[in-house]
Amino acid sequence: MTTTNQAAHAPLSPAAQPQPTYAGSEPFPTTPAPVELQPRAGQVAITAVIVAFPFLALVLAVVVLWGQLIGPVDIALAVALYTVTGLGITVGFHRCLTHHSFTPAPSLKVVLALAGSMAFQGDVISWVATHRRHHAFTDRPGDPHSPFRYGTTLRGQLRGLAHAHVGWLFTSDTTPAAKYAPDLAADRAMRAVSAAFPALCVMSLAVPFGLGWAIGGTLRSAIAALLWAGLIRVAVLHHVTWSVNSLCHMIGERPFRTRRHDRATNLWPLAVPSFGESWHNAHHADPTCARHGVDRGQIDLSAVVIRLLQRAGLATDVRWANPTRLEGRRK
Structure with a gap:
């Protein structure tokens, strides 16, 4: 057999194998991840701490400390930091860096990336890469956090809801930045912010602790501010953001046509806490x-x-809604 014929009859690699057509109701096909892509135990542990610890702090505060270790300063700091870090995600990570909805001044771009990094949702380059991949494969195989990953049966949707909300964070389904965020990977400032993510997480908790001590003058006031404006603020923002991934693909209205299999919804109760992201x-x-x-x-x-x-004058080339285009997509 000639070399040409051997090549023609050689088995296809998994990536080159014909992919089955996705009909929209069955579970996504899965393939074992290569060993080198499996998450390391240390990475899983760090993710678990980031996900679980703020939520446990919230439960502790509600059950044990409500009315005993909270005051107006704690609430004001929590709201302020929630707003800064939340807008860092929505205006910065999402609308600016992922979708290029506007062109920021260079200094604003860095400020938004820093603020978003303090939300404990991952480094800026990885976040953007993952979200761009979500849009490329929304609610079909390839989507890293679709609630329809396990099909459309009741059991499958409940399992998928948990996966879309938080389970996907613990999988080995990594998203290559070189493919989905090459612009940020080539940006020196964004690489620096991305590398500083652990330090920015520490700062996100140190700021409320320091302000609580400076304003209240005691260790008790510093701990209260750390609890409410630090850990609980992170937990609430986590679950609001993750709810856009999960609930906003299963519950709500769909006034506009989207691509095939895309089930994104508008969910009005989340509009204020998500800063408008739930008009999904x-x-x-x-x-x-x-x-x-x-x-x-x-x-x-x-x-x-x-x-x-x-x-x-800090944002230019803003892409505001085009009424004609929107009406053309309305059902």
């Missing part, structure tokens, strides 16, 4: 639009911030 169906219908709450009465605080940045 509109976002998936027009991903680069700077405003997600495109209909009358839909609160989108991230879009308000982008408008203010635009007026201040």
Whole structure:
């Protein structure tokens, strides 16, 4: 047999094998991850701490400490840091860096990346790469956190909901930054912010601790601020963000047409805590639009911030909603 014929009859590699057609209701096909892509025990442990510890702090505070270790200063600090880090995710990581909804001034780009990193949701380059991959394969094989991963039966959807909310963080399904975020990987400033992620997480907790001590003057006040404006603030923002991944693909309205298999929804109860991210169906219908709450009465605080940045000259080339294009996608 000639070399050409040998090549023609050689078995295809897994990547080159014809992929089965996805119909939209069956579980996603799975293949074992190579050993080198399996998460290391240390990585799993760190993820578990980041995910679980803030939530355990929330449970402890509600059950044991409510009314005993909280005051107006703690609430004010929690709201302020929730807003700063939350907008770092929504305006910075998501609308600016992932979708290029606007062009930021160089200094603003770094500030947004720093603020988003302090939300404990991963380094900026990995976050952007994962989210771009989510849009490339929304609710079909390849989506890293679709709630339909295990099919559309009741059991499959419940299992998928848990996977989309938090389970995907513990899988070996890594997203290569070189493929999905080459622009950020080539950006020296973004590489520096990405490398500083652990230190920024420490700072995210040190800031409320230090402010609590400076304002209250006691270790008790510092610990209270750390608990409420640090750990509990992180836990709440975690679950609001993850709810966009999970609930906003299963519950809510779908006024706009999206790509085949894309089940993104608008879920109004999350609009304020998510800073407008829960108008998810509109976002998936027009991903680069700077405003997600495109209909009358839909609160989108991230879009308000982008408008203010635009007026201040810090954001240019803002991609606001095009009414004609939106109406063409409305059901």
